[in-house]
Amino acid sequence: MSRLDEILSLVKHVPPFPKVAQRVSEMLNDPEVSAAALAEVIQYDQVITANVLKICNAAYFGLSRKVSSLDEALVIVGNDTLKDIIITSSSARFYKGAAGEGYKLDQGELWKHSIAVGIMAKELVKYVKDVESGSAYTAGLLHDIGKRFLSSFVADDFKKIMMKVVQDNCSFVEAEKELLGASHAELGGMIMSQWDFPKEIELAVLQHHDPDALEKDPLTAIVALANALVISMGIGVGADGLSVKMQGGGLKRFGITSMHLELCMANLLMELDRAQELFHI
Amino acid sequence: MKIIVGISDMKVSNKPDDVLITYSLGSCIGVVIWDPVAKVGGMLHYMLPDSSLDKDKAEAKPFMFADTGIPRLFKETYKFGALKNRLIVKVVGGSQIMDSAGIFNIGKRNQAVVRKMFWKNQIMLAKEDVGGTGNRTVSLEIGTGVTHLKVSGRGEFEL
Numbered sequence: 001m002s003r004l005d006e007i008l009s010l011v012k013h014v015p016p017f018p019k020v021a022q023r024v025s026e027m028l029n030d031p032e033v034s035a036a037a038l039a040e041v042i043q044y045d046q047v048i049t050a051n052v053l054k055i056c057n058a059a060y061f062g063l064s065r066k067v068s069s070l071d072e073a074l075v076i077v078g079n080d081t082l083k084d085i086i087i088t089s090s091s092a093r094f095y096k097g098a099a100g101e102g103y104k105l106d107q108g109e110l111w112k113h114s115i116a117v118g119i120m121a122k123e124l125v126k127y128v129k130d131v132e133s134g135s136a137y138t139a140g141l142l143h144d145i146g147k148r149f150l151s152s153f154v155a156d157d158f159k160k161i162m163m164k165v166v167q168d169n170c171s172f173v174e175a176e177k178e179l180l181g182a183s184h185a186e187l188g189g190m191i192m193s194q195w196d197f198p199k200e201i202e203l204a205v206l207q208h209h210d211p212d213a214l215e216k217d218p219l220t221a222i223v224a225l226a227n228a229l230v231i232s233m234g235i236g237v238g239a240d241g242l243s244v245k246m247q248g249g250g251l252k253r254f255g256i257t258s259m260h261l262e263l264c265m266a267n268l269l270m271e272l273d274r275a276q277e278l279f280h281i
Numbered sequence: 282m283k284i285i286v287g288i289s290d291m292k293v294s295n296k297p298d299d300v301l302i303t304y305s306l307g308s309c310i311g312v313v314i315w316d317p318v319a320k321v322g323g324m325l326h327y328m329l330p331d332s333s334l335d336k337d338k339a340e341a342k343p344f345m346f347a348d349t350g351i352p353r354l355f356k357e358t359y360k361f362g363a364l365k366n367r368l369i370v371k372v373v374g375g376s377q378i379m380d381s382a383g384i385f386n387i388g389k390r391n392q393a394v395v396r397k398m399f400w401k402n403q404i405m406l407a408k409e410d411v412g413g414t415g416n417r418t419v420s421l422e423i424g425t426g427v428t429h430l431k432v433s434g435r436g437e438f439e440l
Contacts, residue, residue, distance in 0.1 A: 104433075166434050171379060228378050232387060233288065233328065234307035234416055241433035242307055242376045242414040248384025258384060262329050265387075266338050266345060269289055269328065 003153065004181030010149055011187060017195040020045040021090040028079045035074035038082075043070060051089030051281050052082075058277035083134045088115070091141050092281050099148045102155035103238030110148065112279050113236020114141050119275060120226035120268050127256050131218045138197075139204040139223045146188030146205070153180050158239070165243050172240035173209040185209045214250025221250065229265055235272075286311075286324045289345035293323035293357040297424030306374035306417045308388035310347070310395060312354060313371040313419060315426040316363035322423045325354040329387070330394040347394040370404055371428055371440060373419050375411040388412065408440050 023041050027033045043049050049070055056073045057066050067073040077085065092111065100110035121140030125133045147154075154161065157179050164175040177183040189206025204223040207213050213224030228246050231237055251257075286292045286303040294301060301324040303311050308328075315322040325344060332339035332346040343349040355365065372395055377388035392411050399406060408428070410417070415432040419440070422428075431437040 162434055228385060232308040232378060232385065234305035234309060235288075237305050237307060237416045237433075239433045241416040242378045242388075243434075244414075245379040246385065248380040248382035251384055258386070259334065261385070262334050262387065265328060266335055269342070269345065270338065 002181070007150065007153060007180065007182050007187065008190075011190050011194065014149060014191055014194060015094075017197075018045055018048065018090040018093075020048055021086050022196065024086050025083060028083055031079070033079075035071060038074050039070050042074075042086075047093065048086065048089045051092070052085055054281055055085045055088060055278065058275070060271070060275040060278060080134055084137050087134075087138050087141060088118075088278060089281060091145075094145060094148055098151075100151055100236075100238060102151035102153070102158065103147060103240060104158075105236060105238040108279060109236040109238070110144060111236075113230060114144055115275060115278050116230045116233075116235045116268065116272060117141070117143055117223070117226045119271050120230055120264060121222050123264050123267055123271070124222045124226055127254050127260060128218050128222055131222055135198070135201060135219055136222050136226075139201045139219055140226050142192065142197075142201070143188065143205050143208045143223050143227055144184065145191050146184035146186065149191065150176070150180070150182070150184045150187050154184075162239060165240075170243075171209070171245045172243045174245075183209065209244065211245040211247050212250065214247060215253075221254070225251070225256075229261060230268070233265055233268070286326050288326055289328050289342050289350075291323065291325040291344045291350060291354050291357070293321065293354070293361065294423050295319065295321040295361045299423040300420055301423065302418065302420040304418045306376075306419065308375060308377055308385075308391060310372060310374040310391045310411075311417070311419045312351060312395065313373070313421050313428055314354065314358060314363075314368045315421060315423075315428075316358060316367050317369065317426055318367055319358075319362035319364070320424065321358050321361040321363045322421050322426065323354050323358045324419075324421055325350050327351070327391070330390045347391065347398065351395065351398055365404070368404075369407045369426060370399070371408040371419075372406060373410045373417050373430055373440070376413050376415055376417070379414060410440060 095111035118137045118140035121136035125136050161175045173183040192202040192205045200219045204220045207220045208224045214221045284292050303326040312325040327347050327350045330347050332349045339349050375388040375392040418431040420429045428440045430440040
């Protein structure tokens with residue numbers, strides 16, 4: 001069995017994404033949906049139920065009072081926020097423990113990076129038309145899901161990958177692809193497709209390291225840009241460091257300047273202070 | 282004791298057992314200063330070059346920006362008896378992602394602003410390790426002034 005076959009068979013056995021998340025997402029497309037009906041579905045997943053309460057009470061979602069039951073939480077939280085909360089708590093389980101070890105990321109760093117990119121992607125929706133904030137957050141949160149599953153393979157070949165990055169001046173993903181046969185972005189795309197996420201989210205995950213990502217679909221551009229900024233800030237950056245290729249010229253179409261990028265970085269830093277609780281769910 | 286300096290944060294100490302450390306400087310810059318006589322040291326981790334970007338944020342988080350953070354770092358060590366002309370000053374960080382268009386040049390601009398400020402204030406740089414695509418973790422032992430730098434792809438060494 002070749003390395004690539006091993007990696008691909010691993011994808012086939014990736015645990016499913018919580019059904020509750022998709023079910024709730026569908027239900028929320030109907031603005032008339034009742035809190036009781038939502039609670040009915042959510043309460044079957046104990047982890048998500050516990051997390052909904054925890055996250056509702058996190059400063060980041062800024063509720064005016066503490067909630068103590070699921071029914072109460074669902075009455076208070078708006079549909080968009082509820083979507084974000086469900087996707088956050090459904091994703092957290094995949095990033096637990098030593099999820100980014102092969103990339104020399106400490107425990108919890110990959111999760112923190114993912115949340116930061118999710119929040120940054122939402123921040124960038126201000127500048128990019130035709131992207132829905134929930135999709136931006138979801139794609140940002142899951143853009144590195146491939147790292148979670150490629151981590152052990154990267155660990156095995158770590159020295160070779162780093163050597164290639166240093167000697168050939170290539171990006172870490174290029175070296176991954178060259179030495180392992182697949183990059184974490186490609187793997188992430190496959191996983192998103194297996195989990196039945198919408199095509200645009202799958203593409204954003206798949207292409208987030210393409211150098212010309214900023215010229216592609218707006219959602220792809222947002223996720224690639226959010227990731228580049230969070231990496232620049234040094235949040236959840238492993239051995240791959242800043243060796244990421246990105247053609248910045250693609251920002252012109254959105255009218256985004258260096259100043260806007262700096263403002264987004266400053267805003268994110270403030271937001272992260274408020275999002276502390278999310279790092280520990 | 283290990284004292285962690287976060288992003289847009291600054292710490293100063295004169296306790297010989299303390300170690301100041303800041304993790305994962307990407308395009309941000311770490312400024313490390315130490316007075317060998319007063320045995321006092323300080324570390325700043327700033328993220329952006331210029332506070333005129335957002336005055337309110339600079340008010341709330343002065344260590345986010347070079348122009349509001351650097352003077353405060355120096356002044357804080359003076360309180361513990363440091364003298365400007367004795368301070369050993371080191372600068373690390375300011376990496377950037379690989380973008381030929383130069384839009385993502387925050388790292389370079391962060392470097393430029395600290396050089397300019399030091400030039401104006403006649404501060405000599407003892408050591409610097411800036412640029413490239415590595416991310417850096419830097420630490421300062423208050424008792425000895427020993428500075429360790431870890432750069433992804435280059436390992437750990439004394440600076």
